[in-house]
Amino acid sequence: MSKVILEIAVFSVEAALSAINAGADRIEFCENPSEGGTTPSYGSLVTLKKLTTKPVFPIIRPRGGDFLYTDVEYECIKADILIAKELGYPGVVIGLLNADGSIDVKRTTALVELAAPMQVTFHRAFDRCNNPFQGMEDIISTGCKRILTSGQVPNAYDALPLLSQLVEKANGRIIIMPGSGVRASNIQEIIKVTKATEVHSSARKMYPSKMSYLQTSMNEEMKSIGIDPAEIAAMLNDI
Numbered sequence: 001m002s003k004v005i006l007e008i009a010v011f012s013v014e015a016a017l018s019a020i021n022a023g024a025d026r027i028e029f030c031e032n033p034s035e036g037g038t039t040p041s042y043g044s045l046v047t048l049k050k051l052t053t054k055p056v057f058p059i060i061r062p063r064g065g066d067f068l069y070t071d072v073e074y075e076c077i078k079a080d081i082l083i084a085k086e087l088g089y090p091g092v093v094i095g096l097l098n099a100d101g102s103i104d105v106k107r108t109t110a111l112v113e114l115a116a117p118m119q120v121t122f123h124r125a126f127d128r129c130n131n132p133f134q135g136m137e138d139i140i141s142t143g144c145k146r147i148l149t150s151g152q153v154p155n156a157y158d159a160l161p162l163l164s165q166l167v168e169k170a171n172g173r174i175i176i177m178p179g180s181g182v183r184a185s186n187i188q189e190i191i192k193v194t195k196a197t198e199v200h201s202s203a204r205k206m207y208p209s210k211m212s213y214l215q216t217s218m219n220e221e222m223k224s225i226g227i228d229p230a231e232i233a234a235m236l237n238d239i
Contacts, residue, residue: 004191004239005198007057007177008227009037013048015226016056019203022229023236026055028093028121028148028200033225035064039080049087057091057121058084067097067125074107081115091118093148095125103129103138112143119145124180127152136166139174146175148200155181156190163194184234191239199239203231 008024010016011033019027029048030037038061040048045058062069062076069077077094084092092115096104103126112120122144129135132152139147149166151159156178166176178190179200187199205228214222 002197004196006232006235006239007179007198007200008232009179009200009202010227011037011225013044013051016048017051018229019227019232020052020054022203022227022232024054024232026057029056029058030061032064037061038064042083045084045087045089049089055090057093057119058089059093059123060084061093061095061123067095067128068099069096069107077111078114081111081118085115085118089118091115091121091145093121093123095123097125097129101128101130103135103142105138105142108139108142108144121146121148121177123148124150132162132166133169136170136174136176140170144174146177146198148177148179150178150180157181157186160190160193163190163196167194167196182235184231184238187235188238199235201231201235203227203235205231 005025007026007028008019009028010019011030016027016029029040031040032038037059040058060077060080062073081092094111096107098104122139126135126147126149150156151162153159163178170176175198177198177200178194178196182199182201205226206223207226209222
């Protein structure tokens with residue numbers, strides 16, 4: 001049996017490097033965790049590309065919220081894909097829906113063609129589509145390489161039956177990658193039940209500020225989101 005791939009979602013260059021050092025097989029590179037992840041800045045993309053040869057897939061998402069994009073937002077997506085391509089990234093992560101909850105096949109197909117030869121992952125916009133099985137077929141038709149999904153519920157562990165069905169029906173035509181709530185405590189069972197060959201986790205950990213001075217009148221803790229190397233090591237040990 002081939003090794004299961006562990007992808008780690010990160011929200012900064014520093015977190016990406018920490019995840020890579022901890023043994024992550026691939027990085028989904030995002031910014032703005034409070035928005036669920038948006039396109040990293042150009043400076044972040046340039047910097048990270050210089051610092052690692054590991055596979056890094058930037059998310060291409062111009063804003064938080066839904067996945068129904070205007071023509072202007074679509075132009076932004078295309079421009080960001082070209083930037084990732086020019087910088088030499090091996091893949092990108094996208095997700096577009098129509099207003100009725102179906103997959104935006106026309107635009108997604110065009111973006112996959114624009115991104116080539118980069119791989120394209122369709123992200124958890126899939127979890128908001130109106131029919132997961134038709135949605136999967138539609139995404140396959142666009143040329144995407146994989147689907148990141150929690151099984152249309154917040155936590156992938158709570159959707160093992162659907163995830164298993166998706167893996168079975170995909171039958172090797174596309175990779176179904178369970179993600180959201182994947183931790184060392186459940187990764188082994190998720191893989192065993194679903195037969196997934198790739199899994200996704202944020203291995204998230206909050207870190208306190210290293211500032212020696214904090215303005216108490218601002219009444220907020222200046223914490224940052226990073227990754228937990230020990231959690232990544234534990235997950236890798238279980239797969």
